[in-house]
Amino acid sequence: MVNHMPNSSSGPRVGLFVTCLADMFRPSVAFATVKLLEQAGCSVEVPERQTCCGQPAFNSGDRKTTADIARQTIDAFDGYEYVVGPSGSCIGMLHYYPEVFDPSDSYYQRALNLKSRSFEITSFLFDVIGANALQEQLKLLQFNHKVTYHDSCSGLRQMGIKQQPRQLLQQVQGVELEEMEEAETCCGFGGTFCVKYPEISNRMVSNKTDYISNTGAHTLLGGDLGCLLNMAGKLKREGKQVEARHVVEILAGMTDIPAIGEADYDLAQQL
């Protein structure tokens, strides 16, 4: 089930929920998450039997598939003290698992238990490990740019993530945070929404990219790759010179890797 030996850390044993977008589109985000967790003293493992959180099925009304995937995920992450992932939306989906089981189902209690120990990465670092846990590492980092932060919907409204990434960012040297107008408004991604209702989604993301570029920020940051791929893709299409990154890339000091949709980068060749 676990494909490598835990490292020698004495801290909590964390199972990494990779998320399918980080897995398929931007592994560096998952690597950054691992790095931060290890810096925070955790021993990180990556359960082999994880795939997707099941959100596409859940939001398409397919409760049976959702429950199947929920069982698979619950089994895969059995026994970890914490489950952490780089997405408020996917971890938020884990938090919905109790809803898909009947309270008489044995997985119901296990779903509740998984919910109680699963966290989005910035919230885990800030709320669980502690506000100053990464102080030493973060102050050694430098990112001399103006940034703006998009609050992804599930992270913000379901998981209560607002201050955590901002507080962590402030500890990095040189970061200047300029809030955009309507930072809390949806970017129009919405999973399958953006392909089912492309024109409406386009209007929403166009509003967003206007607000982003109005700040004059060099980099757009966020905590969810779905939203970031959507906004980065629109910024590129509009020819706007704003880079887009997942916030963990800054926090882990991994800004040498090209930003989302930026330039050629082949991870396979780095291995």
Next chain:
Amino acid sequence: MQINTPFFKQRAHDALADENLQKALGNLKAGFPEKRAIAVDRMPEFEELRNQGRDLKNHILEHLDLYIEQFESKVIENGGQVHWARTAEDANQIILDLCKQVDAKTVTKGKSMVTEEIGLNDFLEANGVQPVETDLGEYILQLREDHPSHIIAPAIHLNLEDVSEAFHEHHKRPKSDDPAVLMQEAREVLRDKFVAADVGITGANFCVAETGSTIIVTNEGNGDLTQTLPKTHIVVTSIEKVVPTLEDMTLFLRLLARSATGQEFTVYNTLSTGPRREGDQDGPENFHVVLVDNGRSEMVGSEFQDMLRCIRCSACMNHCPVYGAVGGHSYGWVYPGPMGSVLTPQMIGIEKGGMLPNASTFCGKCESVCPVKIPLPKLMRHWREDEFQKHLQPKAARYGLAGWAFMAKRPALYKPYARMASWFMKRLAGKKGRIKKLPLAGGWTDWRDMPAPQGTTFMKAWKEQQKNGEQP
């Protein structure tokens, strides 16, 4: 009202291209949400009120029969009459019969979404009774043979120019684009209608069980004239509007005004308690309440029961980015925005209304502002579940989902598949770091680039790294 909900996509497309509408929607965005935010900031206990509102509504829905019967007997005690209408057709017929009883030629109407829901105006007109809308917005719409696009600001989709034109055409007066002049004009025209009307029809925001009163809240005062001048006052309302006491009502009035317009209190709060009594200065001689069900009692005890808490404040649509982009008419029936996306399928059937609960990113903004904390995204998801079970979703979507599910449930298959997809897209992107056109993903790449993946999956890279013991 004609059902255009199945054409949501086309209507949204047209709405996005309609510059006038977009201008009007821009005003909405800057208006109600900001005012609400200020009002909420000024009231530290607002969150507590929302909890109370939710809990009280839940209590009422658990005992709906009890409160609604109490309300009925109080109305009768006060000298009024109560009529139960199971369907929209029943309601229309009852109202027409009441109009006929007093030989009504014209009826004045206060703003009422329930009468929109049952299509009352068309029905009365077809049967020789002329309805006259007296809410300014509704009046403008009636002149233009238009329908509300918002539940409290029905003409929000129009600009001043549209109003000025409609008045010029119908009032046969010189054209003006001064809002004050237009307002005066409407007043003068409507005065005569108020006096001439045989029957006044209003809705009700709440029905108070302990007193048998109904209340309407308006900012124009037109409702007062509508219900006090004619001989007969008919209140058309729905069963879930009942609240136990006057004090309970005030809780909802406080929530309603702040959530709707950001006012602390609506300007006119008018209670009607039975017909005119001996010695009363004014009031109607006949007082009727038509209690419309139209699918609501089916919602009691179902997974959609929470929706019956709705107090029709409009906060959900005011804050909805989809509503803000396409406006209310795109939704194709009476109720727009998130509340409409839950209610409409209930009333017209999921076969016709299915577009709406799907047209949401589930961003959750609506739920976060709803004064009675209705879990709107969750209810929309329940409609999707209903659709899924009935195989109503488009074939491509269903097969796509099934294919993905097959993979997602088999980690050993999923992994190489993800790796292949990553590799393939990386190749498509070439050196540029992004893809301009992606086969089968036109919905995405017609409007935005697809950022390129990094060429392999994390699962693969992690395994390699563990094997080699080095950082990528």
